[in-house]
Structures are given as structure tokens and as C-alpha cells.
Amino acid sequence: AQKITQTQPGMFVQEKEAVTLDCTYDTSDPSYGLFWYKQPSSGEMIFLIYQGSYDQQNATEGRYSLNFQKARKSANLVISASQLGDSAMYFCAMREGTLGTSYDKVIFGPGTSLSVIP
């Protein structure tokens, strides 16, 4: 079964507008972490933001914020004031298992392609 779902294969946003990229996850583990990564066309993966399952507040990093709705098992990425350089693939990922043990692993969703229009 798909553990990470990103239902938007492709998204378009006007420059300077905000955009939300959807991510839903499935886990029965009470301890988990959620991540977002950006992959430009050059191929490198760039870590953007992290949210722990016990964190009380939604994570923010500059123009990136994570809209964490635990009961709905969703962890949407919000990018404010989009820039042309934001055009890339965006991947949601989840760490399952107890932090620091040898059994926690990180799995990725299929990704969303974001195109920023001038």
C-alpha cells in the first residue's frame, strides 16, 4: 500500500503567489517524522523542512511552511511568494520508527512537479 501520497503530479503557480503542495501519509506508528525535499532539473536533492509527529507547532523555514494536520494525516507544503527558482520536483517523505534506532527508515512519495510562471 502507498504510504506517501502526492495527488498532484504537476502544478502551476504565478510568480509571487503562494502555492500548496499536498501530501498525505499512512502509518500506525505514533512516532514519525515528515520531510519535504526539492529536486531541481539538475538532479540534486535539497532538504527543505521537517515536522515531527509530536511537534506542537507547524514547522516553518523562510518561505516554506508545513501545514501539519495529524488527524487527517496530511502534511502539505506551503511556498509563499513563489520565485522562478522554485520550479522543480517536490517530494514528501516520512520517517517511521523510533528515532535513533536501527529500524527507522525514510520513504518518499512520487513527487509533484511545480512550474512557476512569470
Added chain:
Amino acid sequence: DGGITQSPKYLFRKEGQNVTLSCEQNLNHDAMYWYRQDPGQGLRLIYYSQIVNDFQKGDIAEGYSVSREKKESFPLTVTSAQKNPTAFYLCASGANQPQHFGDGTRLSIL
């Protein structure tokens, strides 16, 4: 500068041949990961390691092998048993999660 170095950038494999992809990090991270990415797809976990001399299979470990003899190094061997090895391979490391990635190795079959 600290970071992750993957080599080679491009690799070609002949039928029946084993090939090894190198991944070295100088970030002092305990955790290291190998992912495979096929065109237009997300990343799939091959193997991961949280400490030296210990590693766990990911979702697609068949046809691959790893070792973790040193904290800095986590080489991946693509064996002849992996029938469809053509892909982009990414190595990552982190304190607890894959926070830093290498630039990747593109593997193709000759």
C-alpha cells in the same frame, strides 16, 4: 567544506558484471541511505545504515549489497542479479534522517 561525495557520476555496466558505487561523507553523520530513482519517479529506498557495521534492507534491496565498515563510507554494489539496474542512484546522510544528498550516479547497461 562538509558534504557527500558520490562517484562516479556516470557508470556503465556490462551483462553479468558487478559494479560498486561510492558514497563518502565528512559530516560525521551516523545515518546513511541509498535510494534509486527511475525517470519521472520518486525515490525508493534500497538500503540504510544507522551505525557502523549495521545496515537494513529497504524496499528494493534485491540485487544490491552494501557495507558500512567506516562511518564515512557506505558503498553500494549493484550485482548481476539486479536485472534492471539502469537508474539514478542517490546517497544521503543525516543525523537522523536523509538531510544531505550527494549529486548522484547515473548507471546504465552497455
